[in-house]
Amino acid sequence: MNNQEIMEKGQAYVMNTYGRFPVAIVRGQGAWVFDGDGRLYLDFTSGIAVCSLGHSPPELIEALAQQAQKLWHISNLYWMEPQVRLAEKLAHVSGLDRVFFCNSGAEAVEGAIKLARKYFFRCDEGQRKEIITFHQSFHGRTLAALTATGQKKHQEGFSPLLPGFAYAKFNDLASVVKLVSKETCAIMIEPIQGEGGIRPAEIDFLSKLRELCHREGLLMIFDEIQCGVGRTGDFLAWHGYGIRPDLLTLAKGLGGGFPIGALLATNEAAAGFEPGDHASTFGGNPLACAVAEKVVDLVAREEFLHKVQEKGYALWHRLQQIEDPRVLQIRGRGLMLGMEFDREVKDLIQICLDKGLLLVAAGPNVVRFVPPLNIEKDLLEQGMDIFRDAIQEWHA
Ligand SMILES: Cc1ncc(COP(=O)(O)O)c(C=O)c1O
Missing domain, CATH: 3.90.1150.10 (Aspartate Aminotransferase, domain 1)
Structure with missing residues (x-):
């Protein structure tokens, strides 16, 4: 055609x-x-x-073709070699410990929101539900990710949005401090806002945000769906800033064009999820993981x-x-x-x-x-x- x-x-x-x-x-x-x-x-x-x-790219075509001969899908009822190989590599190169796989950026953000809430529920602090995000942020189009997104133009006509979100000004610590309460569980931020206009967070702001999270016992979530996987010249933007989050989302560049998303977390935060808490039929699919493993091999050098x-x-x-x-x-x-x-x-x-x-x-x-x-x-x-x-x- x-x-x-x-x-x-x-x-x-x-x-x-x-x-x-x-x-x-x-x-x-x-x-x-x-x-x-x-x-x-x-x-x-x-x-x-x-x-x-x-x-x-020939290397990704080869990785996909080889896996396509072996196994396309089996479900998370069973362990899958490409999935665990990718998880191990991501853990090594990211500086975080564990991975949950999904299929898109919005799903990775959903996973982060759920994990943050469940973590505090498991710590007997179930009142901590609220997540602070930023004006001009973009976290995706599912209802929770859309609510997290600090841009009215994307939210219009989709109410009721979800409760439990508050919006601070990007690069303005005082506006974040004002929003922190006994109900806050996490702060979610793109280290470099993508859709909002390619706006990097200032290093001083991010490091004070990290201190604030430590002091108040909050989880820090980096949405690196757009800026991660080599885009900034570091494998992850946090490596360039030297400020490690507790949770981190990836998608986009991770599969080099094959759909995959991932939620990474420290062991401590990942303990918020237990079997049955979260799942995805296609998450960690062998084809997607085989391609993403090759992407990581090539980009993380x-x-x-x-x-x-x-x-x-x-x-x-x-x-x-x-x-x-x-x-x-x-x-x-x-x-x-x-x-x-x-x-x-x-x-x-x-x-x-x-x-x-x-x-x-x-x-x-x-x-x-x-x-x-x-x-x-x-x-x-x-x-x-x-x-x-x-x-x-x-x-x-
Ligand atoms: C920072 C960020 N988070 C989340 C998303 C949503 O990703 P997806 O479109 O794969 O759901 C995007 C997409 O542009 C993004 O840039």
Whole structure:
């Protein structure tokens, strides 16, 4: 099918939940994708920070094909080798102890909310139910994750939302302290807010938040669904900050394009769950775990992460060279950068698409740069040339 045919069928049969560009992507190779009319694009979205190793990476195809010959699914009634191998590796590279597997980011967040509450229930502090999250945060679209998300525009029309959430100002400790009570069980934060506009937490703020959690006996939850798995140039953003959470959520880049989510926790916090407390039919599926294990093997290497940092600096440098009065700020870490403008960037992103570069916004005014982590440097430069030219043509 060509672009037009795919779009027409999509408009007729797929629920109308996404504002999509009028293009259908049918194939990908490395940092490149092809549409239904055979046009080529450089992909600086990576499926929104998912295809961490680019499209169709041979190592992941091989891991998937090998596992597909052995076992697709058996359920968590039984132990599964790929699942326990991945859990062991994640425990080693993350600095946390135990993993619960699921299939998406929102589910990992749900798991974190449930574990935080159950942990205090098991500690005979069942009154501690409330979770503090942040304005402009994004934690997913299931009802609990949506309630945790501090953005009204996503919540409108879905009430009643869940009780037990309070929202503080990002990078503002006093606003958090004000909300802590005897009913608080946890503070959940993205170390770098993704959907909210690529906003890194200040190190001083995060470390004081950690102290606050210790002092008040609260669990600290990092949502690293977007910023984790090498995106920032560290395997996890917490490694860069040096501030370890008690719970941590992953998804997106973990499967390099194969759906998987994970909730990681310290042994102490993980003891909140006992058999029967939480489950997922597909969670820890052997195919997903075999692919994610390969992603971890490749991304958690020091040389690989070092290259992500180098490419992040190169990208930052190119962004800095753009002299345009509409630019307000460049933010982010590694290959998770954002350029904020004083106006909406929708048209700019459309111009880039027309010129063969895929980009995604993070909020109305921020262009987000999340290319594959293994992108070659010359392709990074090529993409930035297109972006520079597009800005010159953008007359908003
Ligand atoms: C930080 C963060 N948490 C949670 C989610 C939800 O993940 P999913 O769409 O896989 O449910 C996202 C998705 O953008 C995210 O960026």
